[in-house]
Amino acid sequence: MSFLQWIRYAAWIGVGLVAFLGAAVLLGWWKVDGPGRLQAGRASVQGMPTIGGPFTLVDHTGKLVTDADFRGKPMAVFFGFTHCPEVCPTTLVQMANLTSKIGAAADRLQILLVTVDPERDTPEQLALYLQSFDPRVVGLTGSREQIAAALAAYKAYAKKIPTDNGYTMDHSASVYLMKADGSFRTMIDYHEEEASALAKIRMVL
Template sequence: MVVTTAMEDDGRSRRLRMAIAVLGILASVLIPATAWVLFRPGGPLVAQSQPAVDIGGPFTLVTHKGDTLSDQDLTGQPYAVFFGFTHCPEICPTTLWEMSEALKQLGPDAERLRVLFISVDSMRDTPEFLDNYLQSFDPRIVGLTGSEEEIAAVGKGYRAYWEKVPTEDGDYTMNHTASIYLMDGRGQFVGTIAYGEQQTVRMEKLRKLLAGASI
Protein backbone atom coordinates (compact mmCIF):
# COMPACT_ATOMS: atom_id res chain seq x y z
CA MET A 1 0.00 0.00 0.00
CA VAL A 2 1.30 3.42 -0.96
CA VAL A 3 1.02 6.10 1.70
CA THR A 4 1.12 9.76 0.61
CA THR A 5 1.81 12.63 2.90
CA ALA A 6 0.10 16.02 2.93
CA MET A 7 3.34 17.55 1.63
CA GLU A 8 3.37 15.19 -1.36
CA ASP A 9 -0.28 15.97 -2.11
CA ASP A 10 0.46 19.69 -1.96
CA GLY A 11 3.40 19.29 -4.32
CA ARG A 12 1.31 17.39 -6.84
CA SER A 13 -1.40 20.02 -6.65
CA ARG A 14 1.11 22.78 -7.38
CA ARG A 15 2.51 20.87 -10.37
CA LEU A 16 -1.01 20.30 -11.71
CA ARG A 17 -1.85 24.00 -11.41
CA MET A 18 1.41 24.92 -13.18
CA ALA A 19 0.66 22.47 -15.99
CA ILE A 20 -2.81 23.96 -16.49
CA ALA A 21 -1.36 27.48 -16.55
CA VAL A 22 1.23 26.48 -19.18
CA LEU A 23 -1.45 24.89 -21.35
CA GLY A 24 -3.51 28.07 -21.09
CA ILE A 25 -0.58 30.17 -22.28
CA LEU A 26 0.12 27.82 -25.19
CA ALA A 27 -3.54 27.89 -26.20
CA SER A 28 -3.59 31.68 -26.27
CA VAL A 29 -0.57 31.68 -28.57
CA LEU A 30 -1.41 28.80 -30.87
CA ILE A 31 -5.13 29.47 -31.34
CA PRO A 32 -5.70 32.59 -33.51
CA ALA A 33 -7.53 35.37 -31.75
CA THR A 34 -9.69 35.85 -34.85
CA ALA A 35 -11.17 32.36 -34.73
CA TRP A 36 -13.86 30.83 -32.58
CA VAL A 37 -13.25 27.16 -31.89
CA LEU A 38 -15.09 24.14 -30.61
CA PHE A 39 -13.41 21.50 -28.45
CA ARG A 40 -14.95 18.11 -29.05
CA PRO A 41 -14.20 15.43 -26.42
CA GLY A 42 -11.86 12.91 -27.99
CA GLY A 43 -11.91 14.83 -31.27
CA PRO A 44 -9.85 17.44 -33.11
CA LEU A 45 -9.99 21.19 -32.72
CA VAL A 46 -12.67 22.42 -35.10
CA ALA A 47 -12.92 26.00 -36.37
CA GLN A 48 -16.47 27.24 -36.08
CA SER A 49 -16.49 30.72 -37.59
CA GLN A 50 -14.43 33.76 -38.48
CA PRO A 51 -15.67 37.22 -37.50
CA ALA A 52 -16.00 39.55 -40.47
CA VAL A 53 -13.10 41.90 -41.18
CA ASP A 54 -14.22 45.52 -40.97
CA ILE A 55 -13.22 46.74 -44.43
CA GLY A 56 -15.37 48.87 -46.71
CA GLY A 57 -18.20 51.22 -45.87
CA PRO A 58 -20.52 53.83 -47.33
CA PHE A 59 -19.38 56.17 -50.09
CA THR A 60 -20.73 58.48 -52.77
CA LEU A 61 -18.33 59.44 -55.57
CA VAL A 62 -18.42 60.76 -59.13
CA THR A 63 -17.96 58.33 -62.02
CA HIS A 64 -15.80 58.89 -65.08
CA LYS A 65 -19.05 59.65 -66.92
CA GLY A 66 -20.00 62.43 -64.51
CA ASP A 67 -22.71 60.47 -62.69
CA THR A 68 -22.76 59.68 -58.99
CA LEU A 69 -22.31 56.19 -57.62
CA SER A 70 -22.78 55.11 -54.03
CA ASP A 71 -22.38 51.87 -52.14
CA GLN A 72 -26.19 51.67 -52.03
CA ASP A 73 -26.25 51.42 -55.83
CA LEU A 74 -24.20 48.24 -55.53
CA THR A 75 -26.49 46.44 -53.09
CA GLY A 76 -27.03 42.84 -54.13
CA GLN A 77 -24.12 42.82 -56.57
CA PRO A 78 -20.54 41.76 -55.81
CA TYR A 79 -17.81 44.20 -56.74
CA ALA A 80 -14.04 44.63 -56.88
CA VAL A 81 -12.34 47.84 -55.72
CA PHE A 82 -8.90 49.04 -56.79
CA PHE A 83 -7.23 52.28 -55.61
CA GLY A 84 -4.83 53.88 -58.09
CA PHE A 85 -4.22 56.87 -60.37
CA THR A 86 -3.99 57.56 -64.09
CA HIS A 87 -0.33 58.68 -64.07
CA CYS A 88 0.71 55.36 -62.52
CA PRO A 89 3.54 53.92 -64.64
CA GLU A 90 3.02 50.19 -64.14
CA ILE A 91 0.83 48.80 -61.34
CA CYS A 92 -2.43 50.53 -62.31
CA PRO A 93 -2.42 49.90 -66.08
CA THR A 94 -1.32 46.30 -65.48
CA THR A 95 -4.07 45.70 -62.92
CA LEU A 96 -6.75 47.30 -65.09
CA TRP A 97 -5.63 45.28 -68.10
CA GLU A 98 -5.71 42.07 -66.06
CA MET A 99 -9.20 42.87 -64.79
CA SER A 100 -10.28 43.65 -68.36
CA GLU A 101 -9.07 40.20 -69.41
CA ALA A 102 -10.79 38.65 -66.40
CA LEU A 103 -14.12 40.20 -67.38
CA LYS A 104 -13.75 38.72 -70.85
CA GLN A 105 -12.99 35.28 -69.46
CA LEU A 106 -16.00 35.40 -67.13
CA GLY A 107 -18.27 35.68 -70.15
CA PRO A 108 -21.93 36.42 -69.34
CA ASP A 109 -21.18 36.17 -65.60
CA ALA A 110 -19.15 39.38 -65.87
CA GLU A 111 -22.39 41.34 -66.07
CA ARG A 112 -22.95 40.51 -62.39
CA LEU A 113 -19.60 41.95 -61.30
CA ARG A 114 -18.76 45.64 -60.87
CA VAL A 115 -15.12 46.70 -61.09
CA LEU A 116 -14.35 50.07 -59.50
CA PHE A 117 -11.17 52.08 -60.05
CA ILE A 118 -10.99 54.76 -57.34
CA SER A 119 -8.46 57.48 -58.03
CA VAL A 120 -6.23 58.59 -55.17
CA ASP A 121 -5.11 61.61 -57.23
CA SER A 122 -8.19 63.80 -57.30
CA MET A 123 -6.12 66.86 -58.24
CA ARG A 124 -5.33 65.47 -61.69
CA ASP A 125 -7.92 62.74 -62.16
CA THR A 126 -11.04 64.63 -63.08
CA PRO A 127 -14.01 62.67 -64.48
CA GLU A 128 -13.01 63.78 -67.98
CA PHE A 129 -9.41 62.65 -67.53
CA LEU A 130 -10.55 59.32 -66.09
CA ASP A 131 -12.94 58.85 -68.99
CA ASN A 132 -10.15 59.30 -71.53
CA TYR A 133 -7.79 57.02 -69.58
CA LEU A 134 -10.28 54.16 -69.18
CA GLN A 135 -10.96 53.96 -72.91
CA SER A 136 -7.92 51.66 -73.07
CA PHE A 137 -9.64 49.09 -70.84
CA ASP A 138 -12.89 47.16 -70.57
CA PRO A 139 -15.80 49.63 -70.75
CA ARG A 140 -17.44 47.94 -67.76
CA ILE A 141 -14.73 49.25 -65.43
CA VAL A 142 -16.01 52.32 -63.58
CA GLY A 143 -13.63 55.13 -62.65
CA LEU A 144 -14.46 57.07 -59.49
CA THR A 145 -13.18 60.35 -58.13
CA GLY A 146 -14.13 63.07 -55.67
CA SER A 147 -12.60 65.63 -53.35
CA GLU A 148 -9.48 64.75 -51.39
CA GLU A 149 -11.60 64.53 -48.24
CA GLU A 150 -14.11 62.18 -49.87
CA ILE A 151 -11.42 59.90 -51.27
CA ALA A 152 -9.58 59.90 -47.93
CA ALA A 153 -12.77 58.80 -46.15
CA VAL A 154 -13.27 55.92 -48.58
CA GLY A 155 -9.61 54.92 -48.28
CA LYS A 156 -9.87 54.88 -44.50
CA GLY A 157 -12.85 52.56 -44.68
CA TYR A 158 -10.93 50.16 -46.93
CA ARG A 159 -7.69 50.56 -44.97
CA ALA A 160 -6.00 51.55 -48.22
CA TYR A 161 -2.72 53.44 -48.17
CA TRP A 162 -1.29 56.10 -50.45
CA GLU A 163 1.06 59.04 -50.29
CA LYS A 164 2.22 61.76 -52.67
CA VAL A 165 5.90 61.49 -53.59
CA PRO A 166 7.66 64.48 -55.24
CA THR A 167 9.76 63.75 -58.32
CA GLU A 168 12.95 65.44 -59.51
CA ASP A 169 11.18 67.28 -62.32
CA GLY A 170 8.92 69.12 -59.84
CA ASP A 171 5.94 66.83 -60.47
CA TYR A 172 4.80 64.01 -58.19
CA THR A 173 3.80 60.37 -58.21
CA MET A 174 1.77 58.29 -55.76
CA ASN A 175 2.73 55.27 -53.71
CA HIS A 176 -0.41 53.25 -53.02
CA THR A 177 -1.95 49.94 -52.03
CA ALA A 178 -1.76 47.56 -54.97
CA SER A 179 -4.32 44.93 -53.94
CA ILE A 180 -7.86 44.57 -55.26
CA TYR A 181 -10.56 44.40 -52.58
CA LEU A 182 -13.33 41.86 -53.20
CA MET A 183 -16.75 42.71 -51.75
CA ASP A 184 -19.88 40.57 -51.76
CA GLY A 185 -23.43 41.65 -52.56
CA ARG A 186 -23.94 42.82 -48.96
CA GLY A 187 -20.92 45.10 -49.15
CA GLN A 188 -18.90 42.76 -46.92
CA PHE A 189 -15.18 42.27 -47.50
CA VAL A 190 -14.37 38.68 -48.50
CA GLY A 191 -10.75 38.80 -49.70
CA THR A 192 -8.18 40.38 -52.00
CA ILE A 193 -6.38 39.81 -55.26
CA ALA A 194 -2.71 40.63 -54.85
CA TYR A 195 -0.73 42.47 -57.49
CA GLY A 196 1.00 39.92 -59.70
CA GLU A 197 -1.18 37.04 -58.53
CA GLN A 198 -1.40 34.16 -60.99
CA GLN A 199 -4.20 34.35 -63.52
CA THR A 200 -5.67 31.01 -62.48
CA VAL A 201 -5.85 32.10 -58.84
CA ARG A 202 -7.34 35.45 -59.80
CA MET A 203 -10.06 33.82 -61.89
CA GLU A 204 -10.83 31.27 -59.17
CA LYS A 205 -11.35 34.06 -56.62
CA LEU A 206 -13.61 36.03 -58.96
CA ARG A 207 -15.74 32.98 -59.75
CA LYS A 208 -16.07 32.21 -56.04
CA LEU A 209 -17.06 35.82 -55.41
CA LEU A 210 -19.81 35.59 -58.01
CA ALA A 211 -20.96 32.25 -56.60
CA GLY A 212 -21.11 33.61 -53.06
CA ALA A 213 -18.53 31.06 -51.90
CA SER A 214 -15.71 31.58 -49.41
CA ILE A 215 -12.48 32.87 -50.92
Template sequence: MSKLFSFSRRAMLLAGLAAAVSLTACDKAGKPAAIGTTPAAKFNSVDITGAKYARKLALTDFDGKPRQLSDFKGKVVFVFFGFTQCPDVCPTTMAELAEVRKRLGADGERLQGVFVTVDPERDTAEVLKAYLQSMDASFVGLRGSLAETEAVASEFKVFYQKVPTKSGGYTMDHTAGAFVFDTDGQVRLFSRYGSKVDDLTADIKQLLASAKR
Protein backbone atom coordinates in the same frame (compact mmCIF):
# COMPACT_ATOMS: atom_id res chain seq x y z
CA MET B 1 8.93 54.38 -58.14
CA SER B 2 10.22 56.16 -55.08
CA LYS B 3 9.50 54.89 -51.59
CA LEU B 4 9.85 58.29 -49.91
CA PHE B 5 6.90 58.00 -47.56
CA SER B 6 7.27 58.88 -43.91
CA PHE B 7 7.55 56.35 -41.13
CA SER B 8 5.10 58.28 -38.95
CA ARG B 9 2.35 58.30 -41.60
CA ARG B 10 2.85 54.61 -42.20
CA ALA B 11 2.84 53.83 -38.51
CA MET B 12 -0.49 55.59 -38.03
CA LEU B 13 -2.06 53.56 -40.81
CA LEU B 14 -0.82 50.32 -39.30
CA ALA B 15 -1.98 51.11 -35.77
CA GLY B 16 -4.96 49.12 -34.58
CA LEU B 17 -4.72 46.35 -37.17
CA ALA B 18 -4.40 42.82 -35.87
CA ALA B 19 -2.63 41.95 -39.10
CA ALA B 20 -1.14 44.76 -41.15
CA VAL B 21 -1.64 45.62 -44.77
CA SER B 22 1.67 45.83 -46.61
CA LEU B 23 2.06 49.37 -47.93
CA THR B 24 4.04 49.81 -51.12
CA ALA B 25 4.98 52.06 -53.96
CA CYS B 26 3.09 51.88 -57.24
CA ASP B 27 5.25 49.11 -58.68
CA LYS B 28 4.90 46.52 -55.93
CA ALA B 29 2.04 44.66 -54.33
CA GLY B 30 0.49 45.31 -50.94
CA LYS B 31 -0.70 42.30 -48.97
CA PRO B 32 -3.01 42.26 -45.95
CA ALA B 33 -3.01 39.27 -43.66
CA ALA B 34 -6.07 37.06 -43.60
CA ILE B 35 -8.69 38.02 -41.01
CA GLY B 36 -11.02 35.10 -40.59
CA THR B 37 -11.50 32.48 -43.27
CA THR B 38 -14.30 30.42 -44.65
CA PRO B 39 -13.20 26.80 -44.04
CA ALA B 40 -14.85 25.46 -47.20
CA ALA B 41 -13.34 28.14 -49.44
CA LYS B 42 -9.78 28.07 -50.74
CA PHE B 43 -8.77 31.14 -52.68
CA ASN B 44 -5.65 32.14 -54.60
CA SER B 45 -6.00 35.70 -53.28
CA VAL B 46 -5.60 36.59 -49.60
CA ASP B 47 -8.80 35.73 -47.72
CA ILE B 48 -9.80 38.68 -45.53
CA THR B 49 -13.34 37.54 -44.82
CA GLY B 50 -14.57 39.23 -41.64
CA ALA B 51 -12.20 42.21 -41.91
CA LYS B 52 -13.26 45.20 -39.84
CA TYR B 53 -12.13 47.63 -42.51
CA ALA B 54 -13.10 48.23 -46.16
CA ARG B 55 -16.76 48.32 -45.16
CA LYS B 56 -17.80 51.72 -46.53
CA LEU B 57 -17.19 53.43 -49.84
CA ALA B 58 -19.11 56.57 -50.80
CA LEU B 59 -17.75 58.82 -53.55
CA THR B 60 -18.91 60.37 -56.82
CA ASP B 61 -18.50 58.63 -60.16
CA PHE B 62 -17.22 60.22 -63.37
CA ASP B 63 -20.80 61.05 -64.41
CA GLY B 64 -21.38 63.03 -61.22
CA LYS B 65 -23.53 60.35 -59.59
CA PRO B 66 -23.03 59.55 -55.88
CA ARG B 67 -22.03 55.91 -55.48
CA GLN B 68 -21.71 53.48 -52.61
CA LEU B 69 -20.98 49.77 -52.30
CA SER B 70 -24.65 48.85 -51.96
CA ASP B 71 -25.23 50.13 -55.51
CA PHE B 72 -23.42 47.05 -56.79
CA LYS B 73 -25.12 44.43 -54.63
CA GLY B 74 -25.68 41.22 -56.57
CA LYS B 75 -22.28 41.54 -58.26
CA VAL B 76 -18.76 40.62 -57.24
CA VAL B 77 -17.00 43.98 -56.91
CA PHE B 78 -13.28 44.58 -57.53
CA VAL B 79 -12.11 47.83 -55.89
CA PHE B 80 -8.71 49.23 -56.82
CA PHE B 81 -7.04 52.47 -55.66
CA GLY B 82 -4.79 54.11 -58.22
CA PHE B 83 -4.27 57.08 -60.54
CA THR B 84 -4.46 57.55 -64.28
CA GLN B 85 -0.84 58.69 -64.73
CA CYS B 86 0.48 55.51 -63.09
CA PRO B 87 2.88 53.97 -65.63
CA ASP B 88 2.46 50.28 -64.89
CA VAL B 89 0.54 48.85 -61.93
CA CYS B 90 -2.76 50.67 -62.50
CA PRO B 91 -3.22 50.08 -66.24
CA THR B 92 -2.00 46.51 -65.92
CA THR B 93 -4.42 45.76 -63.07
CA MET B 94 -7.45 47.17 -64.87
CA ALA B 95 -6.52 45.56 -68.20
CA GLU B 96 -6.22 42.20 -66.45
CA LEU B 97 -9.61 42.72 -64.82
CA ALA B 98 -11.09 43.37 -68.27
CA GLU B 99 -9.59 40.06 -69.38
CA VAL B 100 -11.16 38.29 -66.39
CA ARG B 101 -14.58 39.65 -67.39
CA LYS B 102 -14.09 38.22 -70.88
CA ARG B 103 -13.08 34.82 -69.55
CA LEU B 104 -16.20 34.67 -67.39
CA GLY B 105 -18.41 34.82 -70.46
CA ALA B 106 -22.00 35.71 -69.57
CA ASP B 107 -21.04 35.84 -65.89
CA GLY B 108 -18.72 38.73 -66.69
CA GLU B 109 -21.76 40.99 -66.34
CA ARG B 110 -21.80 40.03 -62.65
CA LEU B 111 -18.27 41.39 -62.04
CA GLN B 112 -17.98 45.12 -61.41
CA GLY B 113 -14.67 46.94 -61.65
CA VAL B 114 -14.37 50.06 -59.47
CA PHE B 115 -11.34 52.37 -59.71
CA VAL B 116 -10.84 54.92 -56.92
CA THR B 117 -8.40 57.68 -57.80
CA VAL B 118 -5.87 58.76 -55.18
CA ASP B 119 -5.01 61.74 -57.37
CA PRO B 120 -8.25 63.73 -57.69
CA GLU B 121 -6.35 66.93 -58.44
CA ARG B 122 -5.31 65.63 -61.86
CA ASP B 123 -7.88 62.88 -62.36
CA THR B 124 -10.87 64.96 -63.34
CA ALA B 125 -14.17 63.22 -64.10
CA GLU B 126 -13.45 63.50 -67.83
CA VAL B 127 -9.93 62.09 -67.53
CA LEU B 128 -11.08 59.24 -65.32
CA LYS B 129 -13.93 58.28 -67.64
CA ALA B 130 -11.79 58.26 -70.78
CA TYR B 131 -9.06 56.25 -69.04
CA LEU B 132 -11.34 53.50 -67.75
CA GLN B 133 -13.74 53.18 -70.64
CA SER B 134 -10.83 52.66 -73.01
CA MET B 135 -10.28 49.39 -71.13
CA ASP B 136 -13.84 48.26 -70.38
CA ALA B 137 -17.04 50.24 -70.77
CA SER B 138 -18.47 48.72 -67.58
CA PHE B 139 -15.76 50.06 -65.29
CA VAL B 140 -16.76 52.77 -62.81
CA GLY B 141 -14.34 55.48 -61.70
CA LEU B 142 -14.79 57.21 -58.36
CA ARG B 143 -13.29 60.45 -57.11
CA GLY B 144 -13.74 62.87 -54.23
CA SER B 145 -12.20 65.90 -52.62
CA LEU B 146 -8.80 65.54 -51.00
CA ALA B 147 -10.49 65.06 -47.62
CA GLU B 148 -12.95 62.50 -48.97
CA THR B 149 -10.15 60.59 -50.67
CA GLU B 150 -8.17 60.49 -47.44
CA ALA B 151 -11.20 59.24 -45.49
CA VAL B 152 -11.93 56.42 -47.93
CA ALA B 153 -8.27 55.38 -48.08
CA SER B 154 -8.20 55.29 -44.28
CA GLU B 155 -11.33 53.10 -44.22
CA PHE B 156 -9.63 50.64 -46.59
CA LYS B 157 -6.22 50.88 -44.84
CA VAL B 158 -4.75 52.01 -48.16
CA PHE B 159 -1.54 54.04 -48.22
CA TYR B 160 -0.91 56.76 -50.79
CA GLN B 161 1.39 59.75 -50.94
CA LYS B 162 2.38 62.44 -53.42
CA VAL B 163 6.07 62.19 -54.38
CA PRO B 164 7.84 65.09 -56.13
CA THR B 165 9.67 64.32 -59.38
CA LYS B 166 12.84 65.91 -60.81
CA SER B 167 10.76 67.59 -63.52
CA GLY B 168 8.92 69.63 -60.91
CA GLY B 169 5.77 67.56 -61.06
CA TYR B 170 4.80 64.62 -58.91
CA THR B 171 3.84 60.98 -58.97
CA MET B 172 1.92 58.90 -56.41
CA ASP B 173 3.11 56.06 -54.21
CA HIS B 174 0.21 53.83 -53.17
CA THR B 175 -0.83 50.41 -52.01
CA ALA B 176 -0.92 48.08 -55.01
CA GLY B 177 -3.58 45.41 -54.89
CA ALA B 178 -7.35 45.23 -54.95
CA PHE B 179 -10.24 44.40 -52.64
CA VAL B 180 -12.85 41.91 -53.81
CA PHE B 181 -16.39 41.97 -52.41
CA ASP B 182 -18.94 39.17 -52.70
CA THR B 183 -22.45 39.61 -54.09
CA ASP B 184 -23.74 40.53 -50.62
CA GLY B 185 -21.34 43.47 -50.41
CA GLN B 186 -18.97 41.84 -47.90
CA VAL B 187 -15.23 42.21 -48.37
CA ARG B 188 -13.73 38.76 -48.97
CA LEU B 189 -10.37 38.95 -50.72
CA PHE B 190 -7.27 41.04 -51.25
CA SER B 191 -5.83 40.40 -54.69
CA ARG B 192 -2.09 41.07 -54.81
CA TYR B 193 -0.61 42.92 -57.74
CA GLY B 194 1.04 40.41 -60.04
CA SER B 195 -1.49 37.66 -59.40
CA LYS B 196 -2.22 35.50 -62.43
CA VAL B 197 -5.34 36.21 -64.44
CA ASP B 198 -6.21 32.52 -64.23
CA ASP B 199 -6.05 32.64 -60.42
CA LEU B 200 -8.20 35.75 -60.13
CA THR B 201 -10.72 34.30 -62.57
CA ALA B 202 -10.95 31.15 -60.45
CA ASP B 203 -11.52 33.20 -57.29
CA ILE B 204 -14.27 35.26 -58.91
CA LYS B 205 -15.95 32.11 -60.24
CA GLN B 206 -15.95 30.68 -56.74
CA LEU B 207 -17.61 33.76 -55.28
CA LEU B 208 -20.20 33.82 -58.05
CA ALA B 209 -20.91 30.12 -57.61
CA SER B 210 -21.42 30.59 -53.87
CA ALA B 211 -24.00 33.29 -54.58
CA LYS B 212 -26.05 30.89 -56.73
CA ARG B 213 -26.46 28.34 -53.94
Protein backbone atom coordinates in the same frame (compact mmCIF):
# COMPACT_ATOMS: atom_id res chain seq x y z
CA MET C 1 -0.64 6.81 -0.82
CA SER C 2 0.99 8.12 2.37
CA PHE C 3 -0.23 11.28 4.07
CA LEU C 4 2.94 13.14 2.96
CA GLN C 5 2.47 12.02 -0.65
CA TRP C 6 -1.16 13.12 -0.54
CA ILE C 7 -0.13 16.60 0.69
CA ARG C 8 2.40 16.92 -2.13
CA TYR C 9 -0.19 15.72 -4.69
CA ALA C 10 -2.76 18.23 -3.45
CA ALA C 11 -0.17 21.01 -3.59
CA TRP C 12 0.62 20.21 -7.23
CA ILE C 13 -3.09 20.24 -8.08
CA GLY C 14 -3.43 23.64 -6.41
CA VAL C 15 -0.48 25.06 -8.33
CA GLY C 16 -1.86 23.68 -11.59
CA LEU C 17 -5.32 25.13 -10.93
CA VAL C 18 -3.91 28.58 -10.17
CA ALA C 19 -1.80 28.46 -13.34
CA PHE C 20 -4.81 27.38 -15.42
CA LEU C 21 -7.04 30.16 -14.07
CA GLY C 22 -4.31 32.73 -14.65
CA ALA C 23 -3.89 31.62 -18.25
CA ALA C 24 -7.67 31.54 -18.73
CA VAL C 25 -7.98 35.15 -17.59
CA LEU C 26 -5.14 36.26 -19.85
CA LEU C 27 -6.61 34.45 -22.86
CA GLY C 28 -10.13 35.68 -22.22
CA TRP C 29 -11.73 32.29 -21.45
CA TRP C 30 -12.69 33.74 -18.07
CA LYS C 31 -12.83 37.33 -17.00
CA VAL C 32 -12.67 39.05 -13.65
CA ASP C 33 -16.04 40.42 -12.50
CA GLY C 34 -15.22 42.49 -9.46
CA PRO C 35 -12.64 41.74 -6.75
CA GLY C 36 -11.78 38.06 -6.67
CA ARG C 37 -14.73 36.92 -8.81
CA LEU C 38 -14.46 35.14 -12.14
CA GLN C 39 -17.18 34.61 -14.69
CA ALA C 40 -17.18 32.70 -17.95
CA GLY C 41 -16.26 34.69 -21.03
CA ARG C 42 -15.43 34.10 -24.68
CA ALA C 43 -11.86 34.24 -25.82
CA SER C 44 -11.03 37.30 -27.87
CA VAL C 45 -9.17 36.27 -31.00
CA GLN C 46 -7.55 39.06 -32.90
CA GLY C 47 -8.09 38.41 -36.63
CA MET C 48 -7.90 40.38 -39.80
CA PRO C 49 -9.23 43.94 -39.53
CA THR C 50 -12.47 44.69 -41.35
CA ILE C 51 -11.88 45.62 -44.99
CA GLY C 52 -14.44 47.68 -46.87
CA GLY C 53 -17.19 49.94 -45.64
CA PRO C 54 -19.22 53.04 -46.42
CA PHE C 55 -18.02 55.60 -48.93
CA THR C 56 -19.45 58.61 -50.72
CA LEU C 57 -17.77 59.50 -54.00
CA VAL C 58 -18.47 60.84 -57.49
CA ASP C 59 -18.39 58.54 -60.51
CA HIS C 60 -16.86 59.36 -63.89
CA THR C 61 -20.21 60.64 -65.18
CA GLY C 62 -20.42 63.20 -62.36
CA LYS C 63 -23.03 61.28 -60.36
CA LEU C 64 -22.80 61.17 -56.55
CA VAL C 65 -22.66 57.52 -55.45
CA THR C 66 -22.26 55.58 -52.23
CA ASP C 67 -21.30 52.00 -51.47
CA ALA C 68 -25.02 51.20 -51.24
CA ASP C 69 -25.42 51.91 -54.97
CA PHE C 70 -23.29 48.86 -55.72
CA ARG C 71 -24.88 46.53 -53.19
CA GLY C 72 -26.25 43.33 -54.68
CA LYS C 73 -23.31 42.86 -57.04
CA PRO C 74 -19.86 41.50 -56.24
CA MET C 75 -17.17 44.14 -56.67
CA ALA C 76 -13.54 44.30 -57.72
CA VAL C 77 -12.17 47.49 -56.12
CA PHE C 78 -8.84 48.92 -57.25
CA PHE C 79 -7.09 52.09 -56.02
CA GLY C 80 -5.09 53.87 -58.70
CA PHE C 81 -4.82 57.06 -60.77
CA THR C 82 -4.92 58.10 -64.40
CA HIS C 83 -1.31 59.30 -64.56
CA CYS C 84 -0.08 55.90 -63.35
CA PRO C 85 2.63 54.69 -65.76
CA GLU C 86 2.36 50.92 -65.33
CA VAL C 87 0.47 49.32 -62.44
CA CYS C 88 -2.95 50.82 -63.12
CA PRO C 89 -3.25 50.23 -66.86
CA THR C 90 -1.75 46.75 -66.45
CA THR C 91 -4.29 45.89 -63.75
CA LEU C 92 -7.24 47.18 -65.76
CA VAL C 93 -6.15 45.19 -68.81
CA GLN C 94 -5.66 42.12 -66.61
CA MET C 95 -9.16 42.45 -65.17
CA ALA C 96 -10.63 42.71 -68.68
CA ASN C 97 -8.76 39.57 -69.73
CA LEU C 98 -9.87 37.67 -66.65
CA THR C 99 -13.54 38.59 -67.00
CA SER C 100 -13.49 37.68 -70.69
CA LYS C 101 -12.26 34.19 -69.78
CA ILE C 102 -15.03 33.77 -67.19
CA GLY C 103 -17.70 34.76 -69.70
CA ALA C 104 -21.24 35.93 -69.08
CA ALA C 105 -21.09 35.19 -65.35
CA ALA C 106 -18.51 38.00 -65.01
CA ASP C 107 -21.15 40.54 -66.05
CA ARG C 108 -22.26 40.46 -62.41
CA LEU C 109 -18.86 41.77 -61.29
CA GLN C 110 -18.67 45.54 -60.81
CA ILE C 111 -15.13 46.82 -61.32
CA LEU C 112 -14.38 50.09 -59.50
CA LEU C 113 -11.32 52.27 -60.01
CA VAL C 114 -11.03 54.61 -57.01
CA THR C 115 -8.52 57.36 -57.67
CA VAL C 116 -5.82 58.17 -55.15
CA ASP C 117 -5.13 61.44 -56.98
CA PRO C 118 -8.35 63.47 -56.69
CA GLU C 119 -6.59 66.76 -57.47
CA ARG C 120 -5.97 65.70 -61.07
CA ASP C 121 -8.56 62.94 -61.50
CA THR C 122 -11.78 64.84 -62.04
CA PRO C 123 -14.82 62.95 -63.34
CA GLU C 124 -13.98 64.25 -66.82
CA GLN C 125 -10.39 63.01 -66.60
CA LEU C 126 -11.53 59.60 -65.36
CA ALA C 127 -14.09 59.34 -68.18
CA LEU C 128 -11.42 60.14 -70.77
CA TYR C 129 -8.99 57.64 -69.26
CA LEU C 130 -11.52 54.80 -69.02
CA GLN C 131 -12.30 55.00 -72.74
CA SER C 132 -9.21 52.84 -73.22
CA PHE C 133 -10.47 50.03 -71.00
CA ASP C 134 -13.43 47.76 -70.33
CA PRO C 135 -16.59 49.92 -70.51
CA ARG C 136 -17.95 48.20 -67.41
CA VAL C 137 -15.30 49.86 -65.20
CA VAL C 138 -16.64 52.71 -63.06
CA GLY C 139 -14.19 55.44 -62.05
CA LEU C 140 -14.66 57.13 -58.69
CA THR C 141 -13.24 60.38 -57.35
CA GLY C 142 -14.12 62.94 -54.69
CA SER C 143 -12.60 65.36 -52.24
CA ARG C 144 -9.33 64.56 -50.51
CA GLU C 145 -11.29 63.77 -47.36
CA GLN C 146 -13.64 61.40 -49.20
CA ILE C 147 -10.75 59.58 -50.86
CA ALA C 148 -8.92 59.34 -47.52
CA ALA C 149 -12.05 57.80 -45.96
CA ALA C 150 -12.30 55.21 -48.75
CA LEU C 151 -8.60 54.35 -48.40
CA ALA C 152 -9.03 53.94 -44.65
CA ALA C 153 -12.11 51.74 -45.08
CA TYR C 154 -10.22 49.38 -47.38
CA LYS C 155 -6.97 49.54 -45.41
CA ALA C 156 -5.30 50.73 -48.62
CA TYR C 157 -2.19 52.86 -48.96
CA ALA C 158 -1.47 55.98 -51.02
CA LYS C 159 1.27 58.58 -50.78
CA LYS C 160 2.23 61.56 -52.96
CA ILE C 161 5.83 61.33 -54.17
CA PRO C 162 7.51 64.52 -55.51
CA THR C 163 9.24 64.23 -58.89
CA ASP C 164 11.19 66.58 -61.15
CA ASN C 165 8.04 67.17 -63.19
CA GLY C 166 5.60 67.50 -60.28
CA TYR C 167 4.53 64.38 -58.42
CA THR C 168 3.40 60.79 -58.77
CA MET C 169 1.43 58.53 -56.43
CA ASP C 170 2.66 55.45 -54.62
CA HIS C 171 -0.31 53.21 -53.80
CA SER C 172 -1.61 49.74 -53.03
CA ALA C 173 -1.58 47.52 -56.11
CA SER C 174 -3.99 44.74 -55.12
CA VAL C 175 -7.58 44.31 -56.29
CA TYR C 176 -10.07 43.90 -53.44
CA LEU C 177 -12.75 41.32 -54.21
CA MET C 178 -15.96 42.04 -52.31
CA LYS C 179 -19.06 39.84 -52.04
CA ALA C 180 -22.48 41.06 -53.12
CA ASP C 181 -23.34 42.05 -49.54
CA GLY C 182 -20.33 44.38 -49.43
CA SER C 183 -18.14 42.17 -47.27
CA PHE C 184 -14.52 41.43 -48.10
CA ARG C 185 -13.68 38.03 -49.63
CA THR C 186 -10.07 38.09 -50.88
CA MET C 187 -7.49 40.00 -52.94
CA ILE C 188 -5.83 39.59 -56.31
CA ASP C 189 -2.18 40.56 -56.06
CA TYR C 190 -0.37 42.47 -58.78
CA HIS C 191 0.98 40.02 -61.38
CA GLU C 192 -0.79 37.08 -59.69
CA GLU C 193 -0.94 33.88 -61.73
CA GLU C 194 -3.97 33.83 -64.02
CA ALA C 195 -5.39 30.54 -62.75
CA SER C 196 -5.28 31.77 -59.16
CA ALA C 197 -6.88 35.13 -60.05
CA LEU C 198 -9.67 33.42 -62.00
CA ALA C 199 -10.41 31.13 -59.07
CA LYS C 200 -10.62 34.11 -56.73
CA ILE C 201 -13.05 36.00 -58.97
CA ARG C 202 -15.27 32.93 -59.18
CA MET C 203 -15.38 32.89 -55.37
CA VAL C 204 -17.46 36.09 -55.35
CA LEU C 205 -19.64 35.43 -58.39
